[in-house]
Amino acid sequence: MNKRNRMLSLVAQRLILLAAFVVLWLLAARNMPAFVLPGPEKTFNALLMLWHNDTLLHDIGVTFSRVFSGFLLATVVGTLAGLALGASRRLAQFFEPLLAVFNTVSSAIWAIFAIIWFGISNATTVFVVFMTSMPLILTNVWQGAQTVERQYVELARSFRLSRVQTLLKIYLPTILPYFFSGARLAFGFGWRVSLVAETLGASDGIGYRLRQAGDLVQTDQVFAWTLLLVSLMLLLEGGLLKPLERRLFRWKSHTQE
8 A cells, every 4th residue: 555545544534533533523512401512503603603703813823822831841851951960870760750740740739830830821831731741751761861882881981972973972862752641641641731820820721711601601612622622633743743753753664664
């Protein structure tokens, strides 16, 4: 089966799955009140209302800016810390309990702390995204740094490569798959927890609108915002993250052929 046929087959499978989901949704909505489970038509009408809402682009842009700010900060701190722990066993043993604490604390708890410390502001959501994403990136980079062959590091030292050159030529190719795996996971978690933070500590954004619609029992609006959010994430995943991953790791497909 060539590449085009595989693509057509995949598209057909996705369309069948989507059709089955819509049919089941339609059947379930017929047996429930609209405020409990609105049907596809009612939800689509709510989506149209959102599209004509003057605040839609503002809310999407605000949420995206908060998520990306927290994620970028987590990427920088998590990557540098992961490299440091991977390069020093003593440092790793010292900070490992602290990392376990970060990984076990719920994002809802971070959101409560953020509201106490930052109030109703952008910093609340940025902080929650950062505290959720950073440990994931740190852990993956740390694991990747531990897999670097010491003989290559010693070889780099024998050639008197600088630390920056050693990092770029020895560590980077090894940790990149680990980093990308952790970054994708962290971004997904960060995006979800941003909604939790916005429902508690924001006056705009997608999470705030979801809470607003829920408080008013506008279930069709809740479904509309949810579908919009899922669509945005799918577009981001398929249009940016997956192509970037294929481009970065295209050498793997060549070696497997």
